Amino acid sequence: MDRAAILLSLRLAAWTTLLLLMLGLPLSWWLATSRWRWKFLVEAVVSLPLVLPPTVLGFYLLLALGPRGPLGGAFESLFGSTLPFSFGGLLVASVLYSLPFSVQPFTAALAGVDRRLLEASWCLGVSRFQTFLRVVLPLSATGILSGMVLTFAHTLGEFGVVLMVGGNLEGRTRTASISIYDAVQALDYASAGRTALVLLVFSFLVLALTYGLQRRVWASWPTRS
Amino acid sequence: MDRAAILLSLRLAAWTTLLLLMLGLPLSWWLATSRWRWKFLVEAVVSLPLVLPPTVLGFYLLLALGPRGPLGGAFESLFGSTLPFSFGGLLVASVLYSLPFSVQPFTAALAGVDRRLLEASWCLGVSRFQTFLRVVLPLSATGILSGMVLTFAHTLGEFGVVLMVGGNLEGRTRTASISIYDAVQALDYASAGRTALVLLVFSFLVLALTYGLQRRVWASWPTRS
Amino acid sequence: RVGLRENGTVASSTPSAGAEQQRTLTIAAASDLKFALDEVLVRFRAKHPGADIQVTYGSSGNFLAQIGNGAPFDVFLSADVAYPRELAAQGLVAGEVFLYAVGRIVVWVPRDSPLSVEQRGMEALREPAARRIAIANPQHAPYGRAAEAALKSQGVYDTVKEKLVLGENIAQTAQFVQSGAADAGIIALALALAPAMREQGHAWVVPLDAYPRMEQGGAILKRAKDEALAREFRDHLLGPEGTAVLDRYGFSLPKE
Amino acid sequence: MADTLVVDLEKRFHGGPTVRATLELPATPGRVAVLFGPSGAGKTTVLRCLAGLDQPEHGRVLFHGEPWCDTSARIFLPPQRRRVGLLFQDYALFPHLTAEQNVQYGLGALPADERRERSRSLFALLHLEGLEGRRPRELSGGQQQRVALARALAIRPRLLLLDEPLSALDAPSREHLRGELRRLLRELGVPTVVVTHDRLEALALGDDLVAMEGGRVCQVGPVADVFNHPAELAVARMTGIETVLPGTVLKREAGLATVEVGPHHLVALEPAHEGSAVFVCLRAEDVTLGLPEAAPTSARNRLPCKVVSLAHEGALVRVGLDAGFPLVARVTRFSTEELGLAEGRALTATFKAPAVRLVPRP
Amino acid sequence: MADTLVVDLEKRFHGGPTVRATLELPATPGRVAVLFGPSGAGKTTVLRCLAGLDQPEHGRVLFHGEPWCDTSARIFLPPQRRRVGLLFQDYALFPHLTAEQNVQYGLGALPADERRERSRSLFALLHLEGLEGRRPRELSGGQQQRVALARALAIRPRLLLLDEPLSALDAPSREHLRGELRRLLRELGVPTVVVTHDRLEALALGDDLVAMEGGRVCQVGPVADVFNHPAELAVARMTGIETVLPGTVLKREAGLATVEVGPHHLVALEPAHEGSAVFVCLRAEDVTLGLPEAAPTSARNRLPCKVVSLAHEGALVRVGLDAGFPLVARVTRFSTEELGLAEGRALTATFKAPAVRLVPRP
């Protein structure tokens, strides 16, 4: 069992989920409310990262983020270091790859909020941003939670992109999924099984806790009209 | 560019999406409506396949479905052949792995349908099943579509599970994503790029068409209350 | 249970009804053989124009697991002779496990690299310009184990340990360097000779005595549908035509 | 047993009140029962239990002798099999369907042209022509309400449950539709339970009246009976009796009772119930005003009083009086002018003994 | 300019009607304007444009001289900056918040105890005590409506817009709350626009009245003026004038007009407008019934007629008559008994000249 790797995975998954919450919600809100006629093209593009095999996506990312790539070069001249083979690089890759897992459920959830409630809030003098926080978010909690769970779980399990961009550095970019994969490749099934079990049990606990605690008080299945 | 692989991928993605629609909707409906107190455990379990690296999940699936595995043995004695290394095996693996991508958005969408509308339908003498088809489905279309898109796109791109269970047999289990992966492994970037491009363009068209055609008539952002 | 598998026709999905007449051969081969084996097969296919010969490249570890679970491969060419031996121990191998090549490694840098590997060999890896050095994962990749051993025997391991990034396999290791994300890499000679790499960088061939012999072995599997054709393929690979190609692609021959 | 609706149920709301309803109503074709009572009385809850949408904790519902729900026998007929037409208080129209599709929604079993014919005639009846293709959110509040009513009527239910069916309509449309509805119900022969807050509607539409308050049924009976003989204070209030005064029965003789109220003794018909503590209830329109010097009439009760307030209510004027206790009279605008009513004016209020209703005071 | 609300707008609905509203109302503290009109008239649309939720295609809204919307100057003040208190016709309560949280929702800027105090006093005013912790779906329809009203009042708006604020309430609560509301509005000094379908409510609550029909403003003016002098047929109908007959003005002299209606000649006050084609409008309560042999009165119009129908309406009885043309009278129950009214009874209907309203007939 690889403790450092498990901790790293959790850290990566938590950060990815957080970042995608911050980036994905505005994007989803735009997708849910905009009446721009070409919006559907953006919706299609958001899902495209999924279509490529992760390692291949990772390879293209590596080219883009590496010192010779367009982004990597700019990043290096700004910060003096490159993204690949660092936690930052993993994070960028995970966020990009998991984008659809957040944005799709978020958009569906946000689009389901009754517009009249927003109007009611505006009339009460509450700003659009505050309305988003106090009305839209609570009312789309189920869908947002589902997006976060997908993102979190998927980042834990993702390994193609992460391996490609991260370089499998022990304690820094070797996530639990890479560690398990390595063990399986090395025919060390016992060790793989142990790490996998810990990861599964832990994830199960996190997910069960999330769903269990999720305050169903405003859930959509009330006793009465 | 590997035409056979692209066709296989599309076939697999289409079947997986279809099967998950048929399996996922009842499960999601149960998750959305049940008041069973341990339901949250089931919700947590549904997301677990995501947590393992795909190849490792594929490895465990191979063990389970192979002739020496518990399921595979039973299957073989029933049908005379085993699932791994066949299209059926790919399908089973994809369905299992993509389960959360369907069930999560489906559940969130179904849970958002106003219960009073179901009650209104029941009072009009319409059965629960018909009510599901005529009221629940249309009203959760956005969320269901988002689940289907995630499933479809993800099945196109998935390669770890498929590689492990399918064995990368040309014309039978070599999907486009494996083909691209192989080309990249062989440093044949031009060929990988071509196949990837075709896959991306095609997926983009499918997605854009889906979103563009999606009749927004009952969408959640009406002009008026 | 092993017997069950032999009459279990996994390939029941084989399409054509005239398949009985058609001779088939499915080879599972280690990824590093990609370029060499493709060329070997050109000649072999010419000899058997009617036969349907397919090859799947991949990780030898995966093949081991898949063959153990009924994968429809006839011949297994592993990157590590230990894997076919493991299959033999499970009773899945027809005849003997054979050695077909010995893998070799090189230190590879892109053409514009400031590192002077061609002159200084592994010592060049100590230079500060070598910020990241890619090797395959020694935990499971034979080339990774060889690279690690070579680094140790050349006395640079402790210096470069912190700079190592690990590829899942040798191809990915090469990509790390190719993309510029790593400054140097230790990869298979076979890969360095591949058209896509040859023009792009310099390589320094690590002496064979710097690391343990990487014996690549193979086996014909008991479940082979056409064992005769499989044997013919083995003989072709081990024969003069096959060995010449392997040699050209940077594989030493086992008997040397 | 046959043509009745028997309800005897108890529904508890977690963290809320308990609604208990025991009533038996004639449910013959075309008969209309009105559920009447203040906000929060439990009217919607009773309708939902009748429709099978809420399941009572205890009790039973029998329609025409058929058990729809019986907790002791564990019988519960699902809403689909009850075939009730329920108009929801908040309409619950299907947002993804047009008005016409909403109305035809429950008619799946009929041939297409009969479906069309039914919805067409309902659209005409409810003045909804031209709105067939609109979705609910493109309709005004009153239009939505009428579409929901059409939807409930379309299925030709065995029992019709209407929760404030005309509340969002203007007075002329409401009066007109009330008549149309009444005719249609007779024609279709559906027994109906209707919730309304409008006394005129209760009088105009209802045969029977169920008065509820605070989760409890107070009185059940023919509309006129309940309006004329409220069994308790709450019913008196909801049927619009403005003057309610605590009094004491001093003596009963010859069918008449003398009641002491404040400084006065009033004469009323002898009440059916025992006990001397009563509420004296007086409908404002039963009080006649005259000048103090006017000649006596046959009315048994005659009180000097003073005008305290005047409020115009369309054709009538509501006059607040002080007669040693507060008293309300409602007179026509003619009389107001004739008597020269103004605040402070001294008058005589007269009312007949039968107009004085005595309700037991606990 | 200062204390007025000026509206002049046009709002088109794609696939629906166009709503045009031109009106100018005094908007002094505590003054109440009533928006009156049949279902689908455009009342909600006007309120939404005032609140800034709908944007008119053309036109402007000026409140106290401040432009809230002016399409020609491309001015559009967002709802947040208008500070109007809008009660939605369908409440639009926040389902995830309790009743109390709903009411306090717009009070974020106030200190916590002032927030609590405001919501406490509104809960008391609207008889909602004990429901603070309930979520909207655990409230009855009328309770929800009152919570929504409290929410709109809580923010002490500059302009209050109420879309049928008391429609879901029973008559006694409605009457009571109407008084309370009226007092509170005076106290807070908020000008108010209220949509109602209830004539009594319009009379009791309103200072001004805006009559709308078919997406158009028909008449604007003080309530009594509009009720007494409807400018057109539609207004006459909505203000409850039952008898409307086509007639021809035969002559005008000494401030009086003689109008031919069917077989009779009626006397009316001379109308302001030209032309001889008119509608003769007669309010049912202005018609007095007497026995044919009764002594003549000062009333100028006197028609023999027969009773056709009788309908009880609480304190009054609505009598349908045939006088060569249909005529409706509304009399007290006393009179009904006195005159022994029954179908077929021959009577004399009298009404004064000022009671006959003449409206131009196009």
Ligand SMILES: Nc1ncnc2c1ncn2[C@@H]1O[C@H](COP(=O)(O)OP(=O)(O)OP(=O)(O)O)[C@@H](O)[C@H]1O
């Ligand atoms: N789900 C619930 N949880 C708690 N209390 C509830 C719930 N539903 C209704 N109640 C309460 O039960 C009582 C009766 O509600 P009901 O809806 O039957 O009233 P109603 O007579 O229809 O009133 P209205 O005329 O205002 O619609 C009310 O006091 C209401 O607050």
Ligand SMILES: Nc1ncnc2c1ncn2[C@@H]1O[C@H](COP(=O)(O)OP(=O)(O)OP(=O)(O)O)[C@@H](O)[C@H]1O
């Ligand atoms: N989004 C829309 N699309 C098309 N027509 C609409 C839309 N919204 C409203 N209308 C129409 O505009 C007219 C005015 O609607 P509005 O809601 O203002 O009526 P209202 O006077 O409030 O009626 P009610 O008393 O029934 O609530 C109605 O005929 C309605 O059908």
Ligand SMILES: [Mg+2]
């Ligand atoms: Mg109700």
Ligand SMILES: [Mg+2]
């Ligand atoms: Mg309206």
